[in-house]
Amino acid sequence: MRANRLPTEEIKRDPAAFADRVTSDGRHERTAEAGRFRLVINRACPWAHRVVMTRRLMGLEHAVSLAVTDPVQEIIDGDPHWVFTERTGSPDDKDPVLGIHALREAYLARDPDYDGGVSVPGLVDVPTGHLVSNDYDRLSVDMATEWGDLTREGAPDLYPxxxxxxxxxxxxxxxxxxxxxxxxxxxxxxxxxxxxxxxxxxxxxxxxxxxxxxxxxxxxxxxxxxxxxxxxxxxxxxxxxxxxxxxxxxxxxxxxxxxxxxxxxxxxxxxxxxxxxxxxxxxxxxxxxxxxxxxxxxxxxxxxxxxxxxxxxxxxxxxxxxxxxxxxxxxxxxxxxxxxxx
Ligand SMILES: N[C@@H](CCC(=O)N[C@@H](CS)C(=O)NCC(=O)O)C(=O)O
Missing domain, CATH: 1.20.1050.10 (Glutathione S-transferase Yfyf (Class Pi); Chain A, domain 2)
Incomplete structure (x- = not known):
């Protein structure tokens, strides 16, 4: 969806561009590890909000850091893009941990030929700066069920x-x-x-x-x-x-x-x-x-x-x-x- 173009057909949602799974036993693509991943969100986005709520309820705030983008996207190459700005706590308009201005840089770090949409939420691998997943549904379910000992004592069972x-x-x-x-x-x-x-x-x-x-x-x-x-x-x-x-x-x-x-x-x-x-x-x-x-x-x-x-x-x-x-x-x-x- 291009939010700044007149709609000509019903809104279409593409499957997540990247959907590596993060679990404590590493049986899929990535292993859950404290400090390794950064969750990029926007406070306006309902899909991102679900992951933020899950992260907080499960007590994963100490394990996965949070980066909040500006509520107003910046037009880059004709499309609106999620960017880091001083207004949401990024000095010099760059995320202090990832060192990037636009979330799309993490998509391009993962795949330099990527030319699809860029959406929040996005989980980013801090050491490489690669986007790991923008699959909001899977991110929520995995944080609720697969992060094992990294979750807090007393965390609820959100998916019995x-x-x-x-x-x-x-x-x-x-x-x-x-x-x-x-x-x-x-x-x-x-x-x-x-x-x-x-x-x-x-x-x-x-x-x-x-x-x-x-x-x-x-x-x-x-x-x-x-x-x-x-x-x-x-x-x-x-x-x-x-x-x-x-x-x-x-x-x-x-x-x-x-x-x-x-x-x-x-x-x-x-x-x-x-x-x-x-x-x-x-x-x-x-x-x-x-x-x-x-x-x-x-x-x-x-x-x-x-x-x-x-x-x-x-x-x-x-x-x-x-x-x-x-x-x-x-x-x-x-x-x-x-x-x-x-
Ligand atoms: N990517 C998912 C959901 C996530 C999503 O749509 N996020 C919105 C914000 S609420 C987004 O980042 N859209 C890209 C844009 O606004 O340019 C989908 O389309 O099914």
């Missing part, structure tokens, strides 16, 4: 064996209708495809509203990767998708159960503390000039509602199951206080 089938079933629906449905709506090339996409979005939200009315989490009694997947879209809904992607039949705040569910997670360590609503609004509205040619960033909504009581604990369940919440966000990774994100 017995629930995997159910997690995958609900995840496929959420991907099609919501995670990607909002993009299909926002980048629809014509009325017919917009109508179909936006119908999918709200049909799925209606179904999830019902599903979450009597239960605290999507699957089982505690947080799973399915919740991370849904929440990454919900937290962006009113700030970006409702206006910018024209998903405006209802706001998230008009769904009692979904809005309370979303607030419950926002207030759980790993969720709100990895979210930057200002980056979300700025990125979507400023970068997608094909659908918002002036680049004017919409002002709302007031973010403070995220901190209001949700009463979802009355439904039972516990966020971390047998595990415990993660500790404080490491210095240098903290997002600004919510009131300053408006």
């Amino acid at each position: 064996e017995v629930l995997r089938e159910e997690i995958e079933r609900i995840s496929a629906q959420i991907y099609q209708d919501l995670n990607n449905g909002v993009y299909r709506s926002g980048f629809a090339p014509d009325q017919k495809r917009y109508d179909a996409a936006v119908r999918d979005v709200f049909t799925r939200l209606d179904a999830l509203e019902e599903h979450l009315t009597g239960r605290r989490y999507l699957v089982g009694e505690h947080l799973t990767l399915a919740d991370l997947r849904l929440w990454a879209t919900l937290v962006r809904f009113d700030a970006a998708y409702h206006g910018h992607f024209k998903c405006n039949r209802r706001k998230l705040t008009e769904y009692p159960a979904l809005w309370a569910y979303a607030r419950d997670l926002y207030q759980t360590p790993g969720f709100g503390d990895t979210t930057n609503l200002e980056h979300i609004r700025t990125h979507y509205y400023a970068v997608h000039t094909a659908i918002n040619p002036t680049g004017i960033v919409a002002v709302g909504p007031d973010p403070r509602g995220w901190l209001t009581p949700h009463h979802r604990e009355e439904l039972g369940g516990s966020p971390f199951g047998e595990g415990t919440p993660p500790g404080p966000v490491p210095e240098g990774e903290r997002v600004p206080p919510l009131a300053e994100q408006g």
Whole structure:
């Protein structure tokens, strides 16, 4: 997808360009090792956000460092590119660890002939500067299940064996209708495809509203990767998708159960503390000039509602199951206080 060109067909998603797997036993391409890899993200990107949440919930912050790109991509050779700037903590506009300005340099270090898209999240091998994987789904699943002793004591089981089938079933629906449905709506090339996409979005939200009315989490009694997947879209809904992607039949705040569910997670360590609503609004509205040619960033909504009581604990369940919440966000990774994100 080229976000600055007028859409002529339905949004297409290519398979990940690089998908080396990292596991503690090294049975695939790479072996998990503390300090070896750097995770490059953008705070606006929902696909990257899922990996950041997984990393934090699993306590992998000490093992995999984090590099945050500027919310506004830079046009390089006609295409928008993720870049490191002083605004997001990179002195001289270069990532201090990788020494690069644009993420695409890590793709080119891996394959000098690479001419495909460059996306976040990207896991980079620090010693060589090579991109290891931009497969956000696999990165999340592997961090949740394959990093063994590098994960923290008390890390939750986000992908329990017995629930995997159910997690995958609900995840496929959420991907099609919501995670990607909002993009299909926002980048629809014509009325017919917009109508179909936006119908999918709200049909799925209606179904999830019902599903979450009597239960605290999507699957089982505690947080799973399915919740991370849904929440990454919900937290962006009113700030970006409702206006910018024209998903405006209802706001998230008009769904009692979904809005309370979303607030419950926002207030759980790993969720709100990895979210930057200002980056979300700025990125979507400023970068997608094909659908918002002036680049004017919409002002709302007031973010403070995220901190209001949700009463979802009355439904039972516990966020971390047998595990415990993660500790404080490491210095240098903290997002600004919510009131300053408006
Ligand atoms: N690469 C994955 C998902 C990751 C993704 O789409 N990331 C977006 C940001 S939210 C990105 O980096 N897009 C490239 C661009 O905006 O130029 C896919 O397309 O299925």
